[in-house]
Amino acid sequence: MNALLYHLTRLESIINNLFSDGKYKEAIKAAKELLNSANESDDVKGMMNAHLHLAGCYYFLGEIETAFQHILEYKKLCNEYGDDRDKYHLYRLSALIYEYEQDLSEAKKAIESCIEIAEELEMYYEVSGSYNTYCSYLILEGNYEEALNYANKALAICETHCPRELLLQCHIYLNFVSIHIGMKELEKAEQMLKKIEPNLYINNLPHEKANFLYVKATFHCAKGEFNEALQLLNESYQIFAAYQNQIKLKAILKTIAAVYESLGDYKKSYEAMKNYIKITEKLYSDRLASKMKDFDIQQSIKAIEKRANVDSLTGVYNRYFLETTCNKWLKENKKSGQHICCAIIDVDSFKVINDTYGHLLGDEVIKGIAQACLKVANEDQENTIVGRYGGDEFIVLFKESQPKNIMEKTKKLHNEITSFHVNYFSQEIKVTVSIGVVCTSSIPYAKKFAQLFKVADQALYMAKRQGKNQIVYLSNDNC
Numbered sequence: 149m150n151a152l153l154y155h156l157t158r159l160e161s162i163i164n165n166l167f168s169d170g171k172y173k174e175a176i177k178a179a180k181e182l183l184n185s186a187n188e189s190d191d192v193k194g195m196m197n198a199h200l201h202l203a204g205c206y207y208f209l210g211e212i213e214t215a216f217q218h219i220l221e222y223k224k225l226c227n228e229y230g231d232d233r234d235k236y237h238l239y240r241l242s243a244l245i246y247e248y249e250q251d252l253s254e255a256k257k258a259i260e261s262c263i264e265i266a267e268e269l270e271m272y273y274e275v276s277g278s279y280n281t282y283c284s285y286l287i288l289e290g291n292y293e294e295a296l297n298y299a300n301k302a303l304a305i306c307e308t309h310c311p312r313e314l315l316l317q318c319h320i321y322l323n324f325v326s327i328h329i330g331m332k333e334l335e336k337a338e339q340m341l342k343k344i345e346p347n348l349y350i351n352n353l354p355h356e357k358a359n360f361l362y363v364k365a366t367f368h369c370a371k372g373e374f375n376e377a378l379q380l381l382n383e384s385y386q387i388f389a390a391y392q393n394q395i396k397l398k399a400i401l402k403t404i405a406a407v408y409e410s411l412g413d414y415k416k417s418y419e420a421m422k423n424y425i426k427i428t429e430k431l432y433s434d435r436l437a438s439k440m441k442d443f444d445i446q447q448s449i450k451a452i453e454k455r456a457n458v459d460s461l462t463g464v465y466n467r468y469f470l471e472t473t474c475n476k477w478l479k480e481n482k483k484s485g486q487h488i489c490c491a492i493i494d495v496d497s498f499k500v501i502n503d504t505y506g507h508l509l510g511d512e513v514i515k516g517i518a519q520a521c522l523k524v525a526n527e528d529q530e531n532t533i534v535g536r537y538g539g540d541e542f543i544v545l546f547k548e549s550q551p552k553n554i555m556e557k558t559k560k561l562h563n564e565i566t567s568f569h570v571n572y573f574s575q576e577i578k579v580t581v582s583i584g585v586v587c588t589s590s591i592p593y594a595k596k597f598a599q600l601f602k603v604a605d606q607a608l609y610m611a612k613r614q615g616k617n618q619i620v621y622l623s624n625d626n627c
Contacts, residue, residue, distance in 0.1 A: 159178055159181060159182040159185065160182060160194070160197055162178050163175050163178045163179050163182060163197070163198075163201050164201075166178060167201055167204060167205065168315075168353075169353055169354075169355065170208075170353070170354070170355030170356075170391045170393065171391070172205040172206075172208055172209050172391065172392070172393070173205075173209070173392070175201055175205050176202060176205045176206070179198045179201045179202045179205065180198070180202070182194055182197065182198040183195060183198035183199070183202070186198060192225060192229045193229075195221075195225055196222055196225045196226065196229075196230065196234060199218045199219075199221045199222040199225070200218075200222055200237055200241070202214075202215075202218040203215045203216075203218035203219045203222060203241050203244075204241070204244070206218065207244050207245075207248070207395070208391075208393050208394070208395055208396075209392055209393070209394060210392075210394025210395060210427070210430065212245075212248055215244075215245070216245060219238075219241045219242070219245065222237075222238060222241065223238055226238050227457065227468050228468060230468075232265050232268070232269055233265075233269060233271070235265060235472075236262055236265040236266055236269075236271070236274060239258045239259070239261040239262045239265070240258070240259075240262055240278075240281075242254075242258040243255045243256075243258035243259050243262070243281065246258060247285070248395075252285050252288060252289060255285055256282060256285050259278050259281050259282045259285070260282070262274065262278040262281075263275060263278045263279065263282070266278055268479075272305055272306075272308075272309030272310055273306075273309075273310045273313060273316065275305050275309075276302045276303075276305040276306040276309070276310065276313075276316060276320070277302070277316060277319075279298050279299075279301045279302035279305065280298070280299065280302040280316070280319055280320050280323060282298050283295045283298035283299045283302060283320075283323050283327075284323055286298060287323065287326050287327060287330065290330065292327050292330040292331045293331075295323070295327050295330075296324075296327050296331075299320060299323050299324050299327060302320045302323075303317070303320050303321075303324075306320060314347055314348065314349060315347075315349045315356070317347075318344055318347045318349055318350060318356065318360075321340055321343060321344045322344065322359065322360065322363050324337075324340050325337045325340045325341055325344070325363050325364075325367065326363060326366065328340065329366055329367055329370045332370075334367070334370060334371060337367050337370075338367065341363075341364055341367060344360060345360075347360075354387050354390070354391075355387060355388065355391055355393070357387065358383075358384040358387035358388050358396070359384075359396075361380045361381075361383050361384040361387075362380070362381065362384045362396075362399070362400060362403075364380050365377040365378075365380035365381045365384065365403065366403070368380065369403070369406075369407060369410075374407050374410050374411050375411070377407050378404065378407050378408070378411075381400055381403055381404050381407065382404070384396075384400055385397065385400045385401070385404070388400065394427055394430070397427055398424060398427045398428060401420050401421070401423050401424035401427065402420075402421075402424050404420040405417045405418075405420035405421040405424060408420060457469040459518075459535070459536040461511060461514060461515065461536075462514060462515050462518035462519075462536050463518065464518045464521065464522065464534045464535050464536055464542070465533055465534065465535035465536075466535060466536060467535065467536070467537050467538060469533075469535060470533070470535035470537065470543055470545065470597070471597045471598075473533055473545065474488065474490070474545055474597035474600065475596055475597050477545070477547060478588070478594060478595055478596065478597070478600070479595075481588060484547075486531075486547045486548065487547075487548050487551050487587045487588045487589045488545065488546070488547060488548075488587065488588045488594075488600065489545070489546040489548050489551060489554045489585065489586070489587040489588075490543060490544075490545055490546075490585070490586055490587075490597075490600045490601060490604040491543065491544045491545075491546070491554075491558050491561065491583055491584070491585045491604065492537070492541065492542075492543055492583065492584045492585075492601070492604045492605055492607070492608045493517065493521070493541065493542040493543070493544065493561065493565070493581050493582075493583050494540060494541050494542075494581060494582050494583075494584075494608055494612070495513065495514075495517065495540040495541075495579060495580075495581055496579075496580045496581060496582055496612075496616040496617055497616075498510065498513070498539075498540040501513060501577065501579075505572050505577065509570060509572055509577070510540075512570045513540075513570055513577070513579055514536070514540060516568050516570060516579070517540075517542060517565055517579070517581070518534065518536065518542065519568075520561070520564040520565040520567075520568055521534040521542055521544055521561060521564070521565070522534055523564055524544075524557070524560050524561050524564050525544065528546075530547075531546060531547040531548070532544065532545065532546050532547075533545050543601075544561060548587065551587040551589040551590075551623070554585060554587055554621065555585070555619070555621055558583055558585050558619050558621065559619065561583065562581065562583055562619055565579065565581050566578070566579065566580055566581065566617070580616060580617035581617070582608060582611035582612050582616050582617065582618060582619075582620075583608065583611060583618075583619040583620070584604045584605060584606065584607030584608025584609070584610070584611055584619075584620050584622075585604060585607055585619060585620070585621040585622070586600060586603040586604045586607055586621070586622045586623075587623070588600065589623070589624065590603075590622060590623050590624050591603055603622055604622075606622065607620040607621065607622045608620070610622075
């Protein structure tokens with residue numbers, strides 16, 4: 149391992165530990181160092197990991213606008229270079245922001261996407277954690293019966309696939325406690341608290357202990373034991389205050405105010421509520437500032453998605469969107485029975501065009517081909533997408549119940565493309581293309597875009613070798 153790679157790996161390990169320990173300011177310092185080093189070495193994964201942790205740290209410190217900035221940076225990199233695992237983390241970040249915006253409906257949708265990706269990749273720790281996060285949203289909504297169902301799923305997966313993950317188990321058990329409190333099953337809640345208390349993470353990580361103390365305080369509140377609850381709440385508050393975790397402090401202060409009110413100490417209740425309002429106003433002002441600067445979560449993410457999914461030169465979809473959409477279609481293909489067909493279009497002698505007439509004219513050729521493809525695709529927009537894979541190479545994906553029709557559609561593409569020309573002063577520049585085509589009817593094992601693309605690319609290679617300006621369709625007859 150070279151020195152730079154060792155340095156980046158070591159930094160990532162340090163950041164993970166600091167973040168897990170709730171030491172957000174120290175983690176930010178290390179993550180910024182990682183980001184600088186990754187930028188210098190063009191290590192995209194390092195940049196993504198840095199933005200991922202910076203977003204999480206700033207979120208828990210209550211600096212939402214800064215957190216959102218890092219989420220957007222992470223999303224840009226993820227859309228261009230990321231894999232499904234990176235996309236999982238993007239949805240986790242999105243869920244945090246939606247949670248902050250108190251939009252639990254969107255937060256749950258984001259976690260549903262996390263579960264789907266994690267299950268497909270067999271990331272069992274993440275599957276269990278995502279089920280548990282979804283459970284926590286259901287608890288916030290007061291939907292305790294459904295929350296219990298998700299908590300049981302989370303625990304079953306954790307015990308089966310990652311039984312040594314005691315911290316994850318602890319988080320799941322804490323949700324069980326909250327569920328039983330919500331369902332007025334205080335004996336069950338007490339039994340679960342006793343089961344959690346010896347957990348080594350609670351006894352060794354202060355911020356995990358603070359979480360436990362807060363949940364235990366809500367148990368005593370439910371029993372009407374307000375003095376015991378208050379003691380636990382104050383202890384939890386002191387720990388989170390040391391970490392400057394504004395999100396947790398806000399929740400604790402609101403509970404403290406309610407406890408003092410139940411005890412009849414209205415002066416202290418007022419003081420707690422005043423501090424609660426102070427934190428809330430700060431967080432809310434950040435939210436308003438975010439909106440004023442056009443960082444509104446829904447609009448910004450939609451705008452970024454649009455920019456990130458579309459090729460800037462041609463206006464058709466880019467490689468990332470093609471791959472993710474094709475993977476989605478292939479997954480749905482099992483249920484729908486529709487076959488997925490992939491046509492790769494490559495301009496013949498494009499280098500000669502660029503070298504002879506210049507790159508500006510080359511760009512006009514690329515844009516012309518994109519528009520020709522879109523014209524054909526618009527005949528069946530729901531089942532056809534066009535994208536630029538890179539350089540002078542385009543891909544058209546079809547959802548087709550009858551693969552025998554694909555040759556007719558591909559011929560339309562070829563005719564539309566070769567019928568246009570580009571003017572160079574008084575000269576008309578004609579363009580020809582070679583096309584390679586394959587459908588899942590010929591390769592039923594294909595579960596990912598890469599598998600479909602590989603065979604279509606072989607068909608394209610055959611078209612080039614056989615003289616260019618033609619279509620090669622690899623079907624069951626000649627595959």
